Amino acid sequence: MPRKPRAPRPSEVVMDEFAGEQTPWDLDKHLIGCLVGYQTDQSFGAAVFFALEALWGISHDGELRARNGNFAPEQLDADWTIAPTANLPVPWIWIHALATAWSRYKNDRGPLGHAFGLERGQGTSPTIDKLAQMLDERAIARWIWSRRQEARAAHEKVRIEDVIQDAAEKFDKSDFTIRRAWRRFGSRERQRRPN
Numbered sequence: 001m002p003r004k005p006r007a008p009r010p011s012e013v014v015m016d017e018f019a020g021e022q023t024p025w026d027l028d029k030h031l032i033g034c035l036v037g038y039q040t041d042q043s044f045g046a047a048v049f050f051a052l053e054a055l056w057g058i059s060h061d062g063e064l065r066a067r068n069g070n071f072a073p074e075q076l077d078a079d080w081t082i083a084p085t086a087n088l089p090v091p092w093i094w095i096h097a098l099a100t101a102w103s104r105y106k107n108d109r110g111p112l113g114h115a116f117g118l119e120r121g122q123g124t125s126p127t128i129d130k131l132a133q134m135l136d137e138r139a140i141a142r143w144i145w146s147r148r149q150e151a152r153a154a155h156e157k158v159r160i161e162d163v164i165q166d167a168a169e170k171f172d173k174s175d176f177t178i179r180r181a182w183r184r185f186g187s188r189e190r191q192r193r194p195n
Contacts, residue, residue: 030057031091038093041134045117045127048101051094058088140167140178141185145192 034050034057062082065071077083105115113119119126144163151158164182168175 027061047097048116049131051097054094137181138185140181141189144182145189
């Protein structure tokens, strides 16, 4: 039986919408986003999670740059896209988080997910689930705030409850989930400076 395609997470939906505003891909914004995500939940598992996300972003950036002809022919590789010896910038926090996790794994010889802080004890949800929920809630709060800002710029009155209901419909989430996201991250969005 074919596998049903996964519905995009709210954070993916929001980032896709915002990507239209910031084309082309911006590696610096992605790396800053990883750091901000880590600062929201400064646990070891979050550091490893965002380190892996940062490395994905660096790889994605390299592939886009290769496709757009930003590398000399000698820097390209048929199997790896970019030559395996090419140097790319990686922020120290992500190198250190992954190196520490790898060291823990080699020394403790426990499960990889535990050493990397991505899995917790039996009966608890993995760290990745908690962080994915946090990213979704931040994205929902950002979407709500951007809709309120758009209404204000158009001199329209909009109630927060109406925007919450719109978000519940857009992201196929309960209004309780949307309110929780707004309560948790709405104040951060109100403090964020417009671009």
